[in-house]
Amino acid sequence: MNFRETVAGFRDAAELDGLDNAWRWSPAPGIDFAGALSDDGRRLIQTSSRDSYRDDLAVATLRFAREREEELFARNPHLGSAAGFAAPDGAHFDAVAGAAPAVHRFYHVELPELTPLVRVVFPAYVCEFSGDETLEESITRYRMLQVTRWERGPVPFLKMRFANTRTLGRSTNEGRGLTDLAVLERELQLMDDAPGSFVEFENRHAHVWRVEWHGAWYIAEWDTQEGTPRQISLDALLAFAPSCLTE
Template structure:
């Protein structure tokens, strides 16, 4: 008969682990001075929420995130999404408006160290609602979590959900294939600025709601099939990413 995995014991056996101040059944540990990992047990004692911080640990913020995640059972449902976005979070001094939960196959926090512990840990981090569509595939969530969101930086700004494809006949730049790929607002604005003077060029981008805009320059501007005298202003474009 297989012995049930003792979650709390596994946490307490982590080297240098200590109680997290002001939060019941919660701990923190640091593998080196740049990182602090904060953990809190769920009510049933079967799963753990974990917040990672790199060069930015704020004890009050970490406590608030863990408390919010515990109260809302973030990521603990039977069929959690790759990114489970729980809106309504706030904390003084920060603009975060959500907490996001990620599953073990995405975060991999204890892979190669303690596989059983890894499987019961739900990663959580403070976030912005505009960063997620809610329809990300596991592959998309893995890419964005590992490459774009910088979730362990507690001082980070939003990285809005944005997918784009483009082609510029003058610079020779462009995306590969027919699909829109994830990118950042600065890349979108840079390519928009380069469109003028490049006949036959375009860019097409999608926000978190699935709304798509297509901007073309062929001697004059066209936005979603309608002629315009000028290109959309940067502020107008950024507003569409909210």
Template sequence: MNFDDVLAGVEGAEPISGMLEAWRWSPTPRFVFSLALDSKRNCAYQMNVIDHFDQGLVIAVLEFAKDRHLAEEVKDDTPFTVAPGFTTEFHGFDVVVAVPPAVHQYHFGRGNALGEQIIGVFPAYSCEFSGHETLEEAIHRFKRMIRPTVVERPVAPYLRMRYENTRTGSGSLGPSRGFTTTDVLLRELALLEGTVGSFVEWENFRGEVWHVTWDGSWLINGSVSEPLSETAVLSTLGCPESP
């Protein structure tokens, strides 16, 4: 594919100042798409942002992806390729994540072949990925939970949970833990006291599991304990504080 020819047909595409073989364009007033060719020129990396375009961060992510040749690390069975060692002066991100076309779906349905040659990249936090996500899980996390286009986003930790509360009658379906958010975890833990037979169980990105019940006293992984504070609960997820 001749990327120059393809980009010539992208309305409003212009070179990114300070970076070679890189372009940006805005399909709508809120979005800015940025793309940079890999040094081998057989694929490109694209980072999309909404509302707040931080050119320094975008260039840093694209240059990191190019220097690491992340396209060579992306595999069909690992929909999130997490590359550590990324740092920025004004953000807490510690990794750059690359995703294949099946996850990002950029340019699909637009009548050109560009999408199949694009590796989506974005800055993220290592605690957001286990490395064992299925394709379906990765698409769900990418589109609905991580919000990679939002530069100033809060941390979205990898958090799987199941629970049952005998007082409220609420609970998860089946024996498997499902993806959820920290506010749900904290809410269900707060509702646990005084509900014999209830439990809350969650798993972090390392595969570590906590099982909390109340039976006249707090039991955490089978041992009597003081109730976990909000800070202690969040620390089990291994994430930095939200920027």
């Protein structure tokens, strides 16, 4: 495929200053795309933004992704990431991530022949990926991160399962499922006065903790299910949980 001719046909397409073989286009007001040829010229590396586009961040993200594309997808071919990204002033991202066609599905309706040739990349945070996400988890995670919001803060990788004897709430998935910190914090608080309740949570390093209620909160390291429970206050627990997710 001639990517230059293809991109030239997009709405408001123009050369992207600061990076060779790169372009910017806008399919609709407030939505901005930027893309660059891969080093071997066989793929379009593309990023997208909604109401938060910055030329400098687009150029930095595409340059980093082009230079480290192999590393980006070395561990996870579905949703990869690489640390060491130096974001421009005013942005706080410390990584760049990339989604494969099966995850992003760009152009699958209007230009399906282009879809398998596009890798979508975006500025991200190291704490957001385990590197072991399945294809299904990668799709879920990609949607959770709201990657077109370039002003966003980190959404740390988190898996959880729980059961509450008072609210009767419980996980519906097998094993621990992807969720966010707000859900974890809410379920920890709802364990109050709920004997037999538990919450298990896992960070990106596959470290797991289990919290149970026995007249108070007790927490144990659960990687091997041999951790010794220790009593912990709710305030300490709510401070400990997010710190585990950003380590």
